[in-house]
Amino acid sequence: MSVREVKPPGLAAMIGGLVRFGLSGFGGVNAQARHMFVEREAWLDDTEFAEMMSLGQVLPGPNMMNLVAILGDRWHGLIGAVLGVAALIVPPVALALVLFMSIIPIERNSHVLSAERMIIGVAVGLMVATGLRMIDGFRARALLRAVLIAFVTILLVLDVRLALPLVVLSSLSLGFFLEVLLPDGVR
Amino acid sequence: MLSLVGVGGAEAIIPQVHEEFVTRMHWLDDQTFAEIIVVAQAAPGPNMLFVPLIGWRLGGLSGIVVVLAAYLLPSSVLAITVGRFLHRHHAHRVLTRLRSHLRPLGGGLLIASGMIVLQMVFSHGSNTRFENAMPILAAIVTIIVTMRTKVHPLLMLGIAGLIGVFTR
Numbered sequence: 001m002s003v004r005e006v007k008p009p010g011l012a013a014m015i016g017g018l019v020r021f022g023l024s025g026f027g028g029v030n031a032q033a034r035h036m037f038v039e040r041e042a043w044l045d046d047t048e049f050a051e052m053m054s055l056g057q058v059l060p061g062p063n064m065m066n067l068v069a070i071l072g073d074r075w076h077g078l079i080g081a082v083l084g085v086a087a088l089i090v091p092p093v094a095l096a097l098v099l100f101m102s103i104i105p106i107e108r109n110s111h112v113l114s115a116e117r118m119i120i121g122v123a124v125g126l127m128v129a130t131g132l133r134m135i136d137g138f139r140a141r142a143l144l145r146a147v148l149i150a151f152v153t154i155l156l157v158l159d160v161r162l163a164l165p166l167v168v169l170s171s172l173s174l175g176f177f178l179e180v181l182l183p184d185g186v187r
Numbered sequence: 188m189l190s191l192v193g194v195g196g197a198e199a200i201i202p203q204v205h206e207e208f209v210t211r212m213h214w215l216d217d218q219t220f221a222e223i224i225v226v227a228q229a230a231p232g233p234n235m236l237f238v239p240l241i242g243w244r245l246g247g248l249s250g251i252v253v254v255l256a257a258y259l260l261p262s263s264v265l266a267i268t269v270g271r272f273l274h275r276h277h278a279h280r281v282l283t284r285l286r287s288h289l290r291p292l293g294g295g296l297l298i299a300s301g302m303i304v305l306q307m308v309f310s311h312g313s314n315t316r317f318e319n320a321m322p323i324l325a326a327i328v329t330i331i332v333t334m335r336t337k338v339h340p341l342l343m344l345g346i347a348g349l350i351g352v353f354t355r
Binding site for chain 1: 229235236255259288308323326328348355
C-alpha cells in the first residue's frame with residue numbers, strides 16, 4: 001500500500017484530473033477509475049473509493065457521473081458537482097463527434113475488429129480486478145460475508161436477471177441477515 | 188425525453204434506448220443506432236457517450252444539451268442528495284453497517300457488468316473459437332497483472348490492441 005497522503009483536490013486540479021481521466025478512458029472509465037482516483041491522484045483511499053464506487057452504481061443513472069457529482073459536491077459544493085461532471089463528459093463528447101463524422105466511412109476491417117475485441121477483454125479484466133479489490137479489505141468473518149454478498153449479487157444480475165433496484169435490496173438484506181447468521185464472533 | 192433515467196451501468200440501458208428510439212419512436216434507424224454504439228465504444232470516455240451522440244443525431248448541438256440534461260439531471264440531483272445525507276450522518280451505526288455491505292455489493296455489480304460487456308463480444312455470433320478465447324485470455328492476464336503489479340491501464344489496453352491487430 002502506498003503511504004501517499006490522501007487529500008481532496010482544489011477545484012482546478014479536480015477539473016484537470018477529470019478531463020485527463022475522461023480522455024484516457026479507453027474501454028470505459030469504470031475500468032480505470034481506481035487507478036485514477038486512488039493511485040494517480042490520491043484523492044481517495046481504497047476504502048473511500050470502494051464506498052463511493054458502490055454508491056455510484058447502486059443509484060440510478062450512469063455510475064461515474066453519480067460518483068463525480070457526489071465528490072464534486074462534497075469538495076466544492078454544487079459548482080464543483082456541475083464542473084466535475086462537465087469536465088468528465090465534454091471533451092470525450094467533442095472527440096466522439098469528430099470520430100463519428102470522420103471514422104464512420106472507413107471500413108471496419110478484421111484487424112480493427114480484432115483489436116477492439118482485445119481492448120474490450122482488457123477493459124473487462126480491469127473492471128473485474130477493481131471489483132475484486134472492492135471486496136477485499138475485510139477480515140475473517142466479515143470477508144466471508146462480503147464474498148457471499150458479492151457472489152449472490154453476481155448471480156442475481158447474470159443468472160436471475162433481476163432488475164437492479166431489486167438486486168440492491170436483496171443483497172443489502174442478505175448483508176444484514178448474514179450479520180446475524182455469521183457474527184464477528186467474540187470480541 | 189421521457190424515462191431516460193435508466194438504472195444500472197450505461198451498457199444496461201442500451202436495449203431500452205433501442206426499444207424507445209428505434210422501435211417505438213422511429214427517430215433513428217437500426218444502422219445509425221449501431222454506428223452510434225460503435226463510435227461510443229471506440230472513443231475514450233464514459234460508457235454513456237452514446238447518449239449525447241444520439242442527441243446530436245436528433246437535433247445537433249442543442250440536441251446534445253437537451254438529451255444530456257434529461258439523462259443526467261435527475262440522477263445527479265438524486266446522487267448529490269443521497270451523498271450529502273450519507274456524509275452528514277457519516278458516523279451513524281446503521282449507515283456504517285450499510286456501507287460495509289455496499290462495498291461487496293458494488294464489487295459484485297462491477298464484476299457482473301464486466302461479464303455483460305464480455306457477452307457483447309460473443310453476441311456477434313460469427314466469431315471463431317479463437318476469436319472468442321482471445322478476449323477472455325486478455326481479461327484473465329489483465330486481472331493477474333493488475334492485482335500483482337502497478338502497470339498503467341493504458342499500456343495494457345495498447346498492447347492488447349496491437350496483439351489484436353497482429354493475431355488477425
